[in-house]
Amino acid sequence: MGLTLISPAFADDTPIPEKYTRLGRNLMPPLKWSGAPAEVKSFALVIEDPDAPSGTFRHCGVFNIPPSWNELPESADTAPGGGPRFSKNDFGNARYDGPQPPKGHGVHHYHFRLAALDVPKLTVPDAAGIEIMWKEARKHALSEASLTGTFEVQ
Template identity: 50%
Template structure:
């Protein structure tokens, strides 16, 4: 059985509901995963848009997720540390936590990838880390990865 990531809010490849975007309340969608690899000590979630005009745009960086978690609730608080959930980094909006899809008007639908990494360690990553900092620190500790994708356009 493979490591899988899903969301009860939208199907893979389908439109992300408006409430999870900058056009509405901009809260994080619920996510669920299963079959976390044996030996996982922590998880990292990164959400990004590879279709942004400036290149890959990071929407969410969440790390040190406990290995026994199997889901994230809707509307994870936008605070540096979320009790029982993990530590959040800085997104490319310059803010802590989740920043939803907000593509330029008139563009083709952008793709938003949620990538979940299983690690064989609990890395020592400072609060407010960037995606690049997190990926650099975890690169030799990844024992599994899975992704889920939704789209959005305005």
């Protein structure tokens, strides 16, 4: 079956609840995965909005997720240290920042993509953004899974 990614907060191709957006509480939604290859050494995750007016907007990047993990709980980006690393997002923050599309811009699609990697740690500079981290992660991807949430400001 392969690697799969789900969220207990919303189903694939359905709206992301407002509490997980910048218009709500801006909490990172919980994520769970299964079906990782046996040889996985770490995971990396990105959350991107390809519908942004200026092109793909990156909301979150997480890497060096331990291979024994099969979930990121709600608000994983605010958990005490010692966990995975967060890349700087396009808002300029090394954490999750949820959807906040322009009012009346239509439905935006937020792609949550998880990669199972063949390396225990990615080495990327602290100042590196999500795009750089994800390019490095994809060089080591054994498999990938995705989940899409939607959001619109009327």
